[in-house]
Amino acid sequence: MSHLESGSPGGAENRPDAPAVPTRTHLDRLEAEAIHIMREVAASFENPVMMYSIGKDSSVMLHLARKAFYPGRIPFPLLHVDTTWKFREMIAFRDRITKEHDLDLIVHTNEDGVRENISPFTHGSAYHTDVMKTQALKQALNKYKFDAAFGGARRDEEKSRAKERVFSFRTAQHRWDPKNQRPELWNIYNTRVHAGESIRVFPISNWTELDIWQYLYQEEIEIVPLYFAARRPVVRRFDQWILVDDDRLPLEPGEEPEMKMVRFRTLGCYPLTAAVESTATTLPEIVQEMLVARTSEREGRIIDFDQSGSMEKKKQEGYF
Amino acid sequence: MSGSITGGADARMDILEYLKHQHETDLLRFITCGSVDDGKSTLIGRLLWDSKLIYEDQLTALQADSKKVGTQQGEIDYALLLDGLEAEREQGITIDVAYRFFSTDRRKFIVADTPGHEQYTRNMVTGASNAKVAVILVDAAAVRREEGLLVQTKRHSFLASLVGIRRVVLAVNKMDLVDFDETLFRKITESYHAFAEPLGFTDIQTIPVSALRGDNVMERSTHTPWYEGPTLLAYLETVDVEDGRSRLPFRLPVQLVVRPDSTFRGFAGSLASGTLRPGDEVVVAASGEAARVERIVAMGGDMDVAAPGDAVTVTLSREIDVSRGDVLVAPEARPAASDQFKAHLVWMHADSLLPGRMYLIKMGTATAPAQVTELKEKVDVNTLEHEAAKTLAMNEVGIVNIALGRELAFDPYAENPATGSFILIDRETNATVGAGMVQHALRRATNIHWQAVTVDKSARAENMAQRPRCVWFTGLSGSGKSTIADIVERKLHAMGRKTYLLDGDNIRHGLCRDLGFTDADRVENIRRIGEVARLMVDAGLIVLCSFISPFRAERKLARSLLEKGEFLEVFVDTPLGVCEARDPKGLYRKARAGELPNFTGIDSPYEPPTSPELRIDGAAMTAEEAAEEVLAMILGQGRPIE
Numbered sequence: 001m002s003h004l005e006s007g008s009p010g011g012a013e014n015r016p017d018a019p020a021v022p023t024r025t026h027l028d029r030l031e032a033e034a035i036h037i038m039r040e041v042a043a044s045f046e047n048p049v050m051m052y053s054i055g056k057d058s059s060v061m062l063h064l065a066r067k068a069f070y071p072g073r074i075p076f077p078l079l080h081v082d083t084t085w086k087f088r089e090m091i092a093f094r095d096r097i098t099k100e101h102d103l104d105l106i107v108h109t110n111e112d113g114v115r116e117n118i119s120p121f122t123h124g125s126a127y128h129t130d131v132m133k134t135q136a137l138k139q140a141l142n143k144y145k146f147d148a149a150f151g152g153a154r155r156d157e158e159k160s161r162a163k164e165r166v167f168s169f170r171t172a173q174h175r176w177d178p179k180n181q182r183p184e185l186w187n188i189y190n191t192r193v194h195a196g197e198s199i200r201v202f203p204i205s206n207w208t209e210l211d212i213w214q215y216l217y218q219e220e221i222e223i224v225p226l227y228f229a230a231r232r233p234v235v236r237r238f239d240q241w242i243l244v245d246d247d248r249l250p251l252e253p254g255e256e257p258e259m260k261m262v263r264f265r266t267l268g269c270y271p272l273t274a275a276v277e278s279t280a281t282t283l284p285e286i287v288q289e290m291l292v293a294r295t296s297e298r299e300g301r302i303i304d305f306d307q308s309g310s311m312e313k314k315k316q317e318g319y320f
Numbered sequence: 321m322s323g324s325i326t327g328g329a330d331a332r333m334d335i336l337e338y339l340k341h342q343h344e345t346d347l348l349r350f351i352t353c354g355s356v357d358d359g360k361s362t363l364i365g366r367l368l369w370d371s372k373l374i375y376e377d378q379l380t381a382l383q384a385d386s387k388k389v390g391t392q393q394g395e396i397d398y399a400l401l402l403d404g405l406e407a408e409r410e411q412g413i414t415i416d417v418a419y420r421f422f423s424t425d426r427r428k429f430i431v432a433d434t435p436g437h438e439q440y441t442r443n444m445v446t447g448a449s450n451a452k453v454a455v456i457l458v459d460a461a462a463v464r465r466e467e468g469l470l471v472q473t474k475r476h477s478f479l480a481s482l483v484g485i486r487r488v489v490l491a492v493n494k495m496d497l498v499d500f501d502e503t504l505f506r507k508i509t510e511s512y513h514a515f516a517e518p519l520g521f522t523d524i525q526t527i528p529v530s531a532l533r534g535d536n537v538m539e540r541s542t543h544t545p546w547y548e549g550p551t552l553l554a555y556l557e558t559v560d561v562e563d564g565r566s567r568l569p570f571r572l573p574v575q576l577v578v579r580p581d582s583t584f585r586g587f588a589g590s591l592a593s594g595t596l597r598p599g600d601e602v603v604v605a606a607s608g609e610a611a612r613v614e615r616i617v618a619m620g621g622d623m624d625v626a627a628p629g630d631a632v633t634v635t636l637s638r639e640i641d642v643s644r645g646d647v648l649v650a651p652e653a654r655p656a657a658s659d660q661f662k663a664h665l666v667w668m669h670a671d672s673l674l675p676g677r678m679y680l681i682k683m684g685t686a687t688a689p690a691q692v693t694e695l696k697e698k699v700d701v702n703t704l705e706h707e708a709a710k711t712l713a714m715n716e717v718g719i720v721n722i723a724l725g726r727e728l729a730f731d732p733y734a735e736n737p738a739t740g741s742f743i744l745i746d747r748e749t750n751a752t753v754g755a756g757m758v759q760h761a762l763r764r765a766t767n768i769h770w771q772a773v774t775v776d777k778s779a780r781a782e783n784m785a786q787r788p789r790c791v792w793f794t795g796l797s798g799s800g801k802s803t804i805a806d807i808v809e810r811k812l813h814a815m816g817r818k819t820y821l822l823d824g825d826n827i828r829h830g831l832c833r834d835l836g837f838t839d840a841d842r843v844e845n846i847r848r849i850g851e852v853a854r855l856m857v858d859a860g861l862i863v864l865c866s867f868i869s870p871f872r873a874e875r876k877l878a879r880s881l882l883e884k885g886e887f888l889e890v891f892v893d894t895p896l897g898v899c900e901a902r903d904p905k906g907l908y909r910k911a912r913a914g915e916l917p918n919f920t921g922i923d924s925p926y927e928p929p930t931s932p933e934l935r936i937d938g939a940a941m942t943a944e945e946a947a948e949e950v951l952a953m954i955l956g957q958g959r960p961i962e
Contacts, residue, residue, distance in 0.1 A: 021566050021595050021627045026347035026428040028630075035631035036575070036590045043576040043644050043685070068588075068631070070619040072580035155419045162418040162433075182752040183442055183668050185449040186741045187590065188682050192750040195931075206430055208421045214342060288335040 027215055034061075034203035035068040036187055037166060041148050041201050042068075042075050044191035048148040048201075051137075052078035052105070054090040055267045056223045057152035060204060060212055063221050065150075066101065077104035079140055079149070083132035084109060085120060085269035087245050093224045106144065110136035120271045121250055128269070138174050141198065148191075148199045156208045166205050172196035213290065217283040226264045227286065229278040233257040240274035265290075345423065348561050351432040351447045351485075353476035354457030359493045363457065363531035364433055367538070367553065368422050417447045426557045441701060441715035442668040444479050445755060449741070452561055454480040455489045455552070460528075461497045463508055469515060475701045481519035482664060482717065482757070484737050487559060488516070489525045491552060496530040500543040523559075527552050565628035569653035570594030570602070571731070571739050573684035574646045578633055586617055586633040587642055589685065592738035594650060596626040596634070604640060605647040605657050605729030611636035628738070645686035647729040647739070655731045655739060656761035659724040664699075664733075665692070667712035669746070669753035674711065678877055679753065681724060683742040689725030689880050690744065696720060712754075721762060725880065733757035747873065780860035784818045788857040789954060790882055793866040794875060794929065795892030796921045797907055798899035800938050800946070804892065805866040807947035812862060812954070820856055822849060823866040837918045843874050850878035857886055862954065870926040890950055891929045894938025896921050 024032075041048050050065060052058050065074045080094060098105040110118075113131040120128040141149065155162045165181050167189045182190050193199055204212075216223060234241040235255050242249070244257045249271060251257070262275035263286075280286045354360035420431040432447030448454060456476045463469060473490075480488060490512050498504055509526040516524060527536055528544050529552060535541035538553045550558070571592040578586040596602075596613060603610045616623040617633045626632045634648075642648070649655055667673050673692060681690035698709040698718040712718045733740030737757075744754035781788050791808070793801040802823055812819045828835075831848055835841040846869050856863045869875050879887040899921070900908040911919035918924045929935075934953050936946045 021625055023346065024627060024629060025343055026345055027343065029347045032590060032629050032631040039575040039588055039631070040685075067619045069578060070633070071584060071586075071617065072578045156421045162420060183446040183755065184752075185446050185743060185755045186737070187450075188684070188741065188743050190682065190743060190745055190750070190752045192680075192745060194750065206419065206421070208423075210342070210423070211428075214339060217339060218343060284335045284339060287339060291338075 037203040038068040045148040048076040049079045049146040050150040082109045108140035168200040229263040245270040349430045350453040351451040352455045358457035359531045448483040453487045487523040495528045502546045565593045568593035570650040572648040588633045602648045603651045609640040655729045658761040659727045660762035662759045663756040665756040672711045680745040693723045694721040784860045790853045794869045796899045798902045799892040799894035801866045803943045804946045805864045819862045821864045846874035854881040872927040889932040890934045891932040
């Protein structure tokens with residue numbers, strides 16, 4: 001490669017007046033990687049969709065997608081699997097954001113589950129998640145025949161995620177086979193699937209929780225206000241604070257909601273997502289709190305504790 | 321865990337400083353290579369531990385796991401932090417590539433944790449493909465026992481060098497088990513330098529460490545006063561991550577065309593190398609068409625300059641033909657544009673490589689049919705010796721010639737990894753079966769760049785006032801293909817369309833006279849017909865092809881030679897019984913009598929199309945009715961040319 005090192009014609013060194021090439025930060029790199037991945041999907045698949053959970057990672061994903069196709073519209077719809085147990089503020093945020101950015105939003109709920117009155121209280125978190133999230137997602141994928149679905153999962157979240165590919169192949173039954181993944185080299189992704197098969201795509205695989213917060217801060221991206229501390233009515237259960245978001249939360253005898261300064265580190269179904277006590281009302285304060293607290297993110301998610309290796313099992317069954 | 325915080329103005333200033341500083345950090349991707357016994361997982365666990373990237377709840381789980389399945393007699397087993405999948409946790413082996421993240425004040429790190437077992441060569445190559453540095457672990461005690469470097473160390477080094485890694489750390493681990501023996505360390509250093517000399521590393525750093533105890537990982541060890549080099553973390557924090565890509569010639573593989581309305585046409589892609597500024601002249605590598613860059617468009621405002629890795633959208637000064645798979649390049653330093661090259665190929669699938677078989681290649685953003693035309697030799701990854709071979713099994717590395725279904729633009733991998741790398745995909749299973757690195761383009765096409773021709777397919781088609789197409793009739797012998805095709809051609813002709821009918825009569829007697837009816841000959845027969853049809857479509861004609869063409873793969877090949885929408889497959893679906901009863905040429909009778917071997921439907925299979933553009937019920941419809949349907953499809957689909 002010696003002849004190349006001597007300087008390429010037309011390179012910066014031949015044009016002293018040209019602006020210098022700025023160095024790229026780690027966030028620049030992560031952003032560019034995610035945009036590259038989104039564009040590969042848009043160009044290679046017939047019918048992609050972006051999973052939209054309304055959480056902070058989804059906010060980052062949405063921002064990245066807008067950048068990827070600017071000045072065009074995002075060339076695929078967003079899919080929100082609504083378990084009917086989301087925080088009310090999340091739904092309000094979702095509806096406002098999709099309107100502001102002129103997005104195609106598909107909301108899917110497992111109507112069978114609604115008919116059977118599936119609730120995390122009476123049926124337990126594992127069953128509720130299976131019916132209202134995993135099954136619902138499969139229903140939606142089957143109904144709309146999506147051949148690629150973006151997810152916001154990150155490899156730093158959980159041990160089994162560390163080994164999942166960016167383009168994660170699923171059989172026609174939506175199953176993930178961790179022993180039989182396609183190798184992924186350079187930035188060349190194998191996007192080919194047969195009819196009925198699909199690929200889950202994780203453009204922010206290589207981001208950490210801190211990266212997400214920094215990016216939200218740097219790009220001034222709006223997130224659901226529940227992430228910021230405020231006085232909210234909560235009850236103490238299993239050593240965690242649960243928000244009394246509506247009157248569907250059955251109160252145990254002697255349980256009395258109290259007003260606490262709390263926020264959420266992660267958002268899901270309100271009965272399954274615990275709040276943490278906090279005074280952080282700005283992004284920098286959240287980051288600061290995170291650096292002090294050092295409790296990993298999914299701790300606030302009750303589903304992970306159901307069984308050991310539980311996330312891996314859920315993923316094999318088709319959970320995101 | 322309740323994250324109460326001491327607020328206040330000071331803390332707020334600190335955190336803003338912190339965020340500003342964090343924002344300025346850069347990113348290093350590196351891989352770790354070593355086998356189960358080298359203590360690799362322990363080393364990474366230690367890096368995560370020392371950089372305080374382990375959270376409290378993870379620590380609780382780690383302590384519990386260490387007691388239950390740990391190998392450190394109840395002490396913390398850092399390796400347990402890493403093994404993700406349950407099955408491997410039980411086996412005690414890391415079996416796949418896993419990615420880990422940690423950061424220090426100076427830098428963010430992404431670690432590809434790759435196994436060292438021989439059967440997992442593919443994983444190491446995968447992990448190394450995006451890495452700038454390789455950390456190769458050596459078990460000092462094992463080296464002393466074996467009196468020399470282990471085979472696996474050589475293998476890791478070779479694979480790292482093959483994938484183009486130029487900076488290597490040899491982490492001589494388990495120094496605590498050899499009493500921090502300086503002489504042993506120096507011996508290992510010397511023999512490694514001697515071994516690695518031909519591998520082309522620009523930088524080799526050997527470091528004596530104990531991953532378990534933490535010596536020279538983050539903290540300088542008190543046990544190695546004789547060692548003056550950096551600790552592992554200090555090395556990783558300061559090694560130069562600038563890979564020189566910005567000094568290479570400009571390359572932008574186009575991912576997609578952004579076209580929100582008729583006034584805007586932008587080409588989106590990730591800059592592979594070089595830099596780009598508005599006003600720069602660029603050419604399309606395949607066609608040679610040139611234009612100037614007008615804008616580099618971004619949501620936050622146009623960019624003055626784009627650097628390698630940037631995901632950009634550019635607009636050009638004039639309308640030229642650019643689509644996905646094209647590469648925009650610097651006019652004065654163009655890549656090779658060729659349909660043949662020589663490459664290193666790493667085989668990644670349990671089904672061995674079949675030279676001559678059609679695979680798909682994905683190179684940058686371009687996808688094309690590809691074939692290994694010659695397996696020159698394979699490389700023993702343990703001894704680095706070359707030997708003759710007929711095939712490549714999983715985890716084997718070979719030197720091959722590859723022929724492409726069409727011309728692609730590329731550079732030698734050693735000069736530009738971003739435009740010299742590719743994967744091979746199996747056409748039937750869609751599995752990624754191989755990964756390759758271009759050595760150089762082969763003969764004919766090197767440095768012969770296509771001149772932009774002014775009379776092209778669309779110009780010819782416009783002149784003929786028609787849309788060129790290839791209508792491919794497939795079905796059993798006697799199904800009525802040729803009869804229908806003949807009626808279709810007569811009708812088209814009467815309408816003034818320019819057509820040509822290819823069938824057994826005009827092909828078998830001339831172009832394919834040398835071919836028989838074995839499976840291999842049938843494949844070649846269809847390949848030739850496909851190529852001829854492609855030329856005729858390029859000439860602007862509506863080509864009707866009437867062939868039994870029994871195999872899905874070959875029809876797929878013919879389809880792949882044409883552009884989307886140009887190939888219309890018509891399945892003349894007539895049951896075998898009906899065909900045999902018709903038997904217009906008496907062939908079935910002969911076949912049944914054993915006089916015609918390899919007859920489709922009798923003793924040679926017919927694979928019906930799974931999704932043809934049109935299916936004709938050959939038993940229920942007359943040839944005239946069928947022809948009308950075909951005609952409607954040809955004329956109805958796509959834009960008519962007025």
